[in-house]
Amino acid sequence: xxxxxxxxxxxxxxxxxxxxxxxxxxxxxxxxxxxxxxxxxxxxxxxxxxxxxxxxxxxxxxxxxxxxxxxxxxxxxx
Amino acid sequence: xxxxxxxxxxxxxxxxxxxxxxxxxxxxxxxxxxxxxxxxxxxxxxxxxxxxxxxxxxxxxxxxxxxxxxxxxxxxxxxxxxxxxxxxxxxxxxxxxxxxxxxxxxxxxxxxxxxxxxxxxxxxxxxxxxxxxxxxxxxxxxxxxxxxxxxxxxxxxxxxxxxxxxxxxxxxxxxxxxxxxxxxxxxxxxxxxxxxxxxxxxxxxxxxxxxxxxxxxxxxxxxxxxxxxxxxxxxxxxxxxxxxxxxxxxxxxxxxxxxxxxxxxxxxxxxxxxxxxxxxxxxxxxxxxxxxxxxxxxxxxxxxxxxxxxxxxxxxxxxxxxxxxxxxxxxxxxxxxxxxxxxxxxxxxxxxxxxxxxxxxxxxxxxxxxxxxxxxxxxxxxxxxxxxxxxx
Numbered sequence: 170x171x172x173x174x175x176x177x178x179x180x181x182x183x184x185x186x187x188x189x190x191x192x193x194x195x196x197x198x199x200x201x202x203x204x205x206x207x208x209x210x211x212x213x214x215x216x217x218x219x220x221x222x223x224x225x226x227x228x229x230x231x232x233x234x235x236x237x238x239x240x241x242x243x244x245x246x247x
Numbered sequence: 248x249x250x251x252x253x254x255x256x257x258x259x260x261x262x263x264x265x266x267x268x269x270x271x272x273x274x275x276x277x278x279x280x281x282x283x284x285x286x287x288x289x290x291x292x293x294x295x296x297x298x299x300x301x302x303x304x305x306x307x308x309x310x311x312x313x314x315x316x317x318x319x320x321x322x323x324x325x326x327x328x329x330x331x332x333x334x335x336x337x338x339x340x341x342x343x344x345x346x347x348x349x350x351x352x353x354x355x356x357x358x359x360x361x362x363x364x365x366x367x368x369x370x371x372x373x374x375x376x377x378x379x380x381x382x383x384x385x386x387x388x389x390x391x392x393x394x395x396x397x398x399x400x401x402x403x404x405x406x407x408x409x410x411x412x413x414x415x416x417x418x419x420x421x422x423x424x425x426x427x428x429x430x431x432x433x434x435x436x437x438x439x440x441x442x443x444x445x446x447x448x449x450x451x452x453x454x455x456x457x458x459x460x461x462x463x464x465x466x467x468x469x470x471x472x473x474x475x476x477x478x479x480x481x482x483x484x485x486x487x488x489x490x491x492x493x494x495x496x497x498x499x500x501x502x503x504x505x506x507x508x509x510x511x512x513x514x515x516x517x518x519x520x521x522x523x524x525x526x527x528x529x530x531x532x533x534x535x536x537x538x539x540x541x542x543x544x545x546x547x548x549x550x551x552x553x554x555x556x557x558x559x560x561x562x563x564x565x566x567x568x569x570x571x572x573x574x575x576x577x578x579x580x581x582x583x584x585x586x587x588x589x590x591x592x593x594x595x596x597x598x599x600x601x602x603x604x605x606x607x608x609x610x611x612x613x614x615x616x617x618x619x620x621x622x623x624x625x626x627x628x629x630x631x632x633x634x635x636x637x638x639x
Contacts, residue, residue: 171300171590171631172252172275186359202347202359203366216252216300217633219347222366228296235297236251239278 172236173216175229178209190215192233251275254632255596257625259606259617260639266607270598274632276486279574279586287313290583291385298588300631303336303373304567306383308574308588313385316561316578324390328382331541332373333565338404338534339369340568341499341527345412348626349444352619358440361411364403372400376542394542401539408535412441417532425507427515430525441528445521448623454512454521457605457624461494461518463501464571464594469562476562476575476587485589487597494600497570497591498628500526503533518601523627559584569629570595592631602628614638 176190176197186201190213197215201207204220212229213220224232253274260267278297282290291313295306307329314321321329342365346358375396381387405417413420414437424430434446448454467475467490475484489495500518503509503526512522559579565572570591577585596602602625609620621636 171298171305171592172278173299174251200357202357202362203343205363214299217631221299231293232296232299235281235293239275239281239297240251 173214173221174236175212175224175232176215177229178207178211178213178220181207181209188213188220190220252632255630255634256637257602257606257621257634258637258639259609259621261611266609268598268603268607270596270600270603272486272593272596274592276588276590276593277482279588282583282586285583287317287578287581287583288385290586295383301336301340301567301569301572303383304333304565304572305574305588307333308563308565308567308572309576310383310385310387311563311565312561312574312576313578314561315563316559316576318558319386321387322390325382325387327541328376328390328392331376331538332382333567334534334538334541335369335372335376337566337568338531338538339365341531341534342407342412344527344626344629345441345531349440352623352626353440353443353447355440358411361407364407368400368403368407372397372404375400397542401535401542405535405539408531410439412439412528412531414439414442417535420532421529421536426511430508430512441524445524448520448524453620453623455516455519456521456609456620457602458517458519458608459601459604461496461601461604463504464490464495464497472564472573472589473560473562473575476573476589477577477585481587485587485593488589488594489597494597494604495594496601497594498523498601499530499568499570500628501570502526502566503529506533518605520624520627523624527627567591569631590631595628596630602630 174192176192178188179191179196180189187198188201188207189196190199199215199218199220201220204213204222207213207220207223212224212226214222214224250273253272256271258269282294291309294309295302298305343362346361350357375393377383378391378393381389381391409416424433430445434442475481500523504513506529509522509526509529512525516522559577561576563574572591573589575587576583594600605624606621609617617638618636625634
């Protein structure tokens with residue numbers, strides 16, 4: 170379903186407008202094309218290789234808790 | 248971390264001289280179960296945080312379904328404003344595809360500056376239309392719209408669309424392009440990424456790529472949807488929906504298939520690649536015009552979101568960026584008892600659906616050609632998640 174995942178920016182490559190983001194020890198590269206004034210430490214919503222927008226730490230925590238809960242109760246479809 | 252959002256695994260092979268395609272999805276289609284046991288108010292706030300990709304469409308579907316379940320009818324202007332916000336989100340999503348994804352197929356970088364302009368205008372439009380998100384609250388009963396601010400945002404969006412996509416005002420584009428020869432003429436004299444991609448696929452002879460016998464999903468009645476989204480087969484249905492035993496499509500393409508330009512292209516190319524890409528351009532233009540008219544005509548007779556049932560059950564149907572989005576909710580004493588979401592991607596990327604059948608019909612070709620064709624076709628249908636392609 171149409172989820173975007175909060176992750177924290179750990180480094181920024183300003184030349185390529187890319188960032189390395191991390192969640193639970195897993196990191197990946199995302200484009201910062203859609204986000205302005207991103208900084209290391211910011212939380213962003215990640216979707217199909219892009220950071221969509223910035224989130225506050227509280228919003229990120231809330232969303233991650235929901236995602237975790239959804240993963241626990243959602244189960245696999247038949 | 249992307250796997251939390253799920254992904255699609257698309258495999259192409261050849262068997263007995265014909266194409267064979269498998270599409271496997273790990274999208275969390277039952278994630279809405281997380282709201283069972285939660286209060287209505289909490290759900291209305293939390294749901295768009297969870298389903299944050301088309302957050303506005305998801306929020307509106309949730310609000311309308313929950314309000315219907317408790318027998319609350321929102322004011323027509325609230326309903327109109329919600330629809331307006333959904334249309335704006337759809338326009339934004341289309342522009343993302345056009346400015347981020349389409350350049351890739353031309354070997355060009357994404358148009359980051361254009362995208363930032365779209366994001367900025369979209370965010371400001373939302374703030375003008377729904378100050379403090381008041382329209383996107385359960386039981387919203389008041390409106391507070393900054394009409395002149397919203398109009399300025401529409402001017403900005405129109406400028407981006409005109410400069411970077413259509414090369415003229417959206418209304419003029421819709422009037423000027425009525426046939427394939429009009430489209431051909433436009434694509435040859437226009438330097439925008441949309442025009443150049445259309446020129447590129449026509450030049451490769453790929454206009455009819457990926458046709459299939461999969462039909463457009465008809466307008467389903469509330470009773471039919473209610474039946475499909477309840478009962479013991481509902482889980483299976485939302486994961487891999489079929490309509491009367493057959494796959495169906497719900498998308499910007501099916502929404503615009505009756506428009507002159509798209510219908511004309513379908514005569515020659517069926518539901519292949521060129522009609523699909525063109526339909527997205529048509530919808531960008533049409534949404535811009537509709538948003539502009541909608542702002543000027545607030546409170547006028549706009550189409551309702553489509554909420555049904557009452558007596559503890561609410562159903563909402565929203566035309567979101569990728570197709571029809573349906574929410575069905577059961578409420579008891581202010582708490583969610585059941586929550587189902589049916590998303591367009593599950594129709595369109597059904598293993599036997601429009602993408603599966605369309606890709607199975609690709610003629611034999613080198614792997615790099617096939618990969619490009621698959622990428623173009625999948626982008627044209629737009630799955631909303633990451634996907635892998637394996638060509639055997």
